[in-house]
Amino acid sequence: MKKVFNEVSSLDKKCYEKYLLSEEILMEHAALSLKNEIEKKVKNHNSNILIVCGVGNNGADGITLSRLLQNRYKNIILYLPFGVKSNMAKIQLSRVNTLKIKQIDTIEDIKDIDLVVDCLFGSGLNKPLNNEAKKIIENLNSINAKKISCDIPSGINSEGYIYDIAFKADTTITMGALKISLFSDIAKEYIGKLKVGNLGISDELYEEKTNIYFLEKSDLQLPLRKEINSHKGTFGHACVVIGSKKGAGILASDAAFNFGAGLVTAMVHEEIQMPYYIMQSHNIPENTTAIAMGMGLGLYDKIEIRKILDLKIKKVIDADLFYDEIILDYLDENLVLTPHPKEFCALLKLIGIANIDVNDLQKNRIKYVKEFSNKYPKTTLLLKGANVLISQNQKIYINTFGTTSLSKGGSGDILSGLIVSLLAQGYSCKDSAINASLAHTLVAKKYRYNNYSLTPNDLIKGIKNI
Ligand SMILES: NC(=O)C1=CN([C@@H]2O[C@H](COP(=O)(O)OP(=O)(O)OC[C@H]3O[C@@H](n4cnc5c(N)ncnc54)[C@H](OP(=O)(O)O)[C@@H]3O)[C@@H](O)[C@H]2O)[C@@H](O)CC1
Ligand SMILES: [K+]
Incomplete structure (x- = not known):
């Protein structure tokens, strides 16, 4: 798990005031992080490396980089379309x-670029791009080359919002620490592989307390069985409430x-066709340790739903x-919501927080x-x-995998099935949501066929050997 910050200017300030590092030292290290990444990516010394720099310190990182790369590669090309200001x-x-670093006034005549380094705008982007900047980014995006962004792809602002266009990177080296702007859904298309550039001081000293965390693969804790003397009851009893659209509940039961989960029961009104290892019942069984409900519910009897919600499970x-105000009476520590x-x-x-549409959200x-x-x-929320x-x-925990x-019915x-399974096996609500989400996304990431073809059954198969 890595820490994520709303902004890092206060962390930079601590470097100046507490550790007596200057802005210049930080910048030299920022450029060094870019250099190290480029040396890994570009092995041929004759490669053409285009470094595009803006007027502020993001641009200054790029200018510094050109100096560090000068003896390593023959063709370093600096492009400062708006001059310099900071x-x-x-x-x-x-x-x-x-x-003697080459500087150009336009990229129109440039051919055979092997790597573009984007240092146009960083954390200082504070207004929509003008037409010239948009055109430059559009041109850079159309170049067939490897692409690295310094700090954040140019065009993404500090809220992770993109006005019109942004640089599309293969890799982003973000400076100092992870920032929240890198994790908006919109930004995901542009960030590529995300790495943190060290600024000359250890993470422990640079970073502060935070409430936002980036989940890593190593955070996944599978429900591997350690007990030797066990029976099916040791691993809990998950119950899935099957609605009128039965398929949803069947999938959740199978995943669970x-x-x-040691036992899985589907709560049904009438017997349905299901895998033979899933039990069926008209009620929630007595020894149930976790319940999944809501998926495919369709029309339902409110009294019956309330009875189930009343159970302290x-x-x-x-x-x-999520459309029914019944839910308002139950938003406590026993609940994971997956909207x-x-x-x-x-x-x-x-709940009276906002009346917004999906775009605003x-x-x-x-x-x-x-x-x-x-x-x-107290309630655990998992926003898909x-x-x-x-x-x-x-x-807040962010899963970027x-x-x-996964964009499929x-x-x-x-996912609900995986969560109820972990809940049934004794994981806390938060840990169930985190681990089920990691398992769900990592299985999809590992899927080795075309990305349009993943089915729920492939996910279930993938869970077996994640
Ligand atoms: N702090 C540190 O110690 C370290 C910082 N580091 C680096 O510094 C970067 C932040 O630098 P920064 O603050 O100078 O901001 P940056 O993104 O370069 O741009 C600001 C300039 O752009 C302009 N501008 C804004 N929007 C615009 C638009 N739409 N269209 C046109 N112009 C626009 C804006 O204009 P103004 O607001 O002045 O009118 C201003 O002149 C950070 O991302 C990291 O890479 C690292 O070296 C590590 C150490
Ligand atoms: K940038």
């Missing part, structure tokens, strides 16, 4: 001017069984129930997840999306 950019440029709730953006908008309206996902968690700190956000107790192959039902 003091550091001026100082770094005067140093570079004593060297495959992820280790951990639950994962999905889909139709997609449209359902979360409905929920935000029900997608621009401000973190903000609304925070607001939800402030109001209902390109980057999954999980919150509990005012802490999601892939487009049934994926969400499998």
